[in-house]
Amino acid sequence: MKARLHVLAVALLLVVSGCSAGSSASVSAGPDTLSVGFTAEPANFDFTRTDGAAIPQALLYNVYEGLVKLDSQGRVVPLLAKSWTISPDRKTYDFQLQPGVKFSNGAPFTAEDVKFSLLRVKTDWTISIKSTMDVVDHVDVVAPDHARVVLSKPSNGWLFSLTSRLGAMFSPTGVADLANKPIGTGPYVVAARKRGDSVVLKANPAYWGRKPAYKTVVLKYIKDPTALNNALYSNGIDVISAITAPDSIPQFQADDRFQVVQGTSNSEVTLAMNNARAPLNDVRVRQALTYAIDRKALLDTAWAGRGTLIGSMVPPTDPWYEDLANVYPFDPAKAKALLTEAGATNLNLRLRIPNLPYAVSAAQVVQSQLADVGVRTTIEPLDFPAVWLKQVFTDHDYDLSIIQHVEARDITTFGKPKYYWGYDSKRVQQLLADADSGTPEQQVADMKQVARQLNTDAAADWLFLFPNVIVAKAKVGGFVQNQVSESFDLTGLAPR
């Protein structure tokens, strides 16, 4: 008997020692509370220095606000700026600010903060998209409610980029610990976080605008797509922000308790080809691979047919969208001929992908289809984000890769020869520059040409456009159908 007691004592000791450590965020469930499930958890709250979509998804428009925001149609609309005017030479922007706005630490929001925030991008930010702000020449504080931004040259993309995290407004009194204590002007504040589990947002009582319907929103982080689905089934969450197990969508559609909101996104699932390195520096080889891949079959198998086929780096919600999906029809014979012509037989390419479900799925289809035209590939799943970012994105050590490009209007990355595409086309660079500085009409015309040129050069293979599929309990309404901004906008959600 004594022996068994000893054993129990050990077990109890271990259990009790764990007991005291279990304290954490308190979440009060109720009609005012909404629980939303996501797959990617923010490593910290500092999107000025940490790349990736997870942080702006949680914080932008919800905790941080910019002068302007993007609505569900992809239009730039007022937020902290009541209105703005653009000078005839399109280099000077005058913003009239909303009165009575306060940061969540109590500091008032003024034109000084606009100046501070916009200039801070150049000096303190380190993420990859920060260069869009290089065009800002200086910022004048005309009055506390009037900020004037002067650009060094006209830029269509600049105002648009203010709708992203780059335009988020910070207070000089609130940037001491961005990684852990975000302070913005938004309708929500971060109330608690439990790493590996959740972030709790509470309504900001001093919010200047319309108060959100849900007083508490719990952002639940569940990496595994199936576990995320199961959480919705078993009442663990109310909303799946974006389904990543597409084969399960019909189950939700067939169930009265749930609604499925389907739209498009900005997120091109792209087969990147290293344009700078043999053998993929040969346009014929890239075209051959593009002919060899049956994108319809890929979408049907890897992503249950959900999503849109596109032929360039432009989602249908952008003004310069054209349907280029059928320029390279599935044609293995032509692919083989092009490969022979290029002298690229017996290829063995490294397909280095992030170890994420969509990439692992798509890679297996790409591999099988390329094998049919005699191109061998080795799939190497890399830990994401760390290893993929380092080896593929930074060091360009890859032949092929598959990744979602989630940022809005990221077609401009093809204008940067040092970007991991390794794509260096003077024509595209010129067109992009012209589009940015020209009139809005010229911008659309030039961007169409860029998209066509990329398609002609087979600069990459755009496998499909990621669908935006939200699944939620039937009682929740107010979702943004097309995911065109970086934010998962909670402000419009309300009970139905």
Add this chain to the structure above:
Amino acid sequence: MRNLVIGGVLVGLVVLAAALSFFWTPFDPVKVDAAHRLLGFGGENLFGTDKFGRDLLSQIMVGARTTLYVGVVAVGIAAVIGTPLGILAGMSPRWLGEFVMRVNDLVLAFPALLLAIMFGAVFGADTLTAMVAIGIATIPSFARIARSGTLQVMSTEFVLAARAGGRSKLTIAVRHVLPNISGLLIVQASVSFAIAVLAEAALSFLGFGTRPPTPSWGRMLQESQELLTVQPRLALVPGIAIAIAVLGFNLLGDGLRDRLDPRLAAKV
């Protein structure tokens, strides 16, 4: 005896599937076929197909190869390193034996899964890192068995006689100790094999094992998850395959143990 037969049959089944897969599988196990995705049991594809339209039976057969490959290499590493260490510990002076066993305990503190995750982080996870990690983590059990077996053999009369006759320690180890503990080692190999199969499955499930598209039972399970509610078959088939292999090797180990000298077996 019953254990031995059942175990032998189950293991034989796995080995047969793996061996056959070198020459023939019903379909190409990695060929994507959109038109034939998610077919059910029966029909041309006996176990149906997965979401890529790949034949499940073919994947199971080639997956058996992966499973056996991992098991053989992992157990091989463990046996080749652990056995001499154990014999050394059993034959050498007490302090040295103690020391070897303490190092052994230290290795024991790094379980296979943990090692594999660490190796995966350093070298990039694949079948090789998984095998090596499982192998290293299995060394202590071989060393332990070999040592206690050696201690028994060393006190037998024929060894005492050989030592009195001036035979070198190496000769004694090779001529007398090794043959006498080989039975124990085979039992241990069989049991370790079962554990290795489970470990590989868990690692592939976590994404730290076999890379796609090489069929692996653990990865098949992982891929089956999202369709579990509508297509439980996708999880059932690899799940049963894993269970058969593990059950087979465990029973084989038990059966072999029963057939060994029960006195020796009982004491170890």
Add this chain to the structure above:
Amino acid sequence: MTARVLRRVAIFVVSVLVASIVVFLFMAVLPGDPAQVALGVNATPELLAKTRAEFGIDRPLVTQYFDWIGGVLHGDFGRSYVTRDTIGPQLLDRLGVTLWLVGAGMLVALVIAIPAGTFAAVKHRKASGAGVSGLSQIGVAIPAFLAGIILVQIFAVQLRWLPSGGWTPPDQDFGEFFRGLVLPALSLGLVQGAVLTRYVRSAVLDTLGQDYLRTARSKGLRPGQALVRHGLRNASVPVVTVLGLQLATLLIGAVVVERVFVLPGLGSMLLDAVSSRDLLTVQGIVLVLVVGVLLVNFVVDLLYTVLDPRLRGS
């Protein structure tokens, strides 16, 4: 006996030290610059250098090691390169979750194994006993994560009796905490219970064959009674040893089960830290797990010394 215990303590301390060095060196060879990982791709060389100095990774390895281990001894595991948060409190929080899981899993395993193993041993000549043994063989062959997936499908998705995953701390809502713990503990415990059943069975069988039990039975006690009155203590010695090993297995098995049930324990923390190359965090978690296993083995060794009368004399 005191000398024996002291020796065990010394071995334990040395093992922990050696393990910490191994863990540290292992992390030191990991590819990738933590500063680069933390700052992303656009960091300037100056900022990188500054961050390296801030992290302290520009110093010699020996200095780094002593700095780290010195901190750990005071419960300070450093500040994560990725989350920019202190690791220690986080680690403690996650360890709590894992220990609940392991404790509950062990409880399930014991509740299954002791009666089932004893039954299988006592009735080992009958079909019912053989049946229990056979069941345990099959139980051993099922991976814990598979058991988990199946349990979720049945009890969370179909029947909706229990949550499919997630964690509620016990001090916040004990009912929810308990409901959330049931399925993970079952998937961990069922399989370990099957493993343990086999050991309990053979330990009890051994004991049943001993002379004193035969004597007890010849005095008219039924096998079960004889066993309870005389045999359990003796049977417990090998079982305690196995239990120790099992506890270590459970600690690691929890890594996988945490993934299935989305529990914020040490395992999921480890996997996340590995994929974001949060080296200092990985280092801390691995150290805790390894020391945990060493500690369990140490305690088992001690118990063994105390329990086994033959060892007590020496």
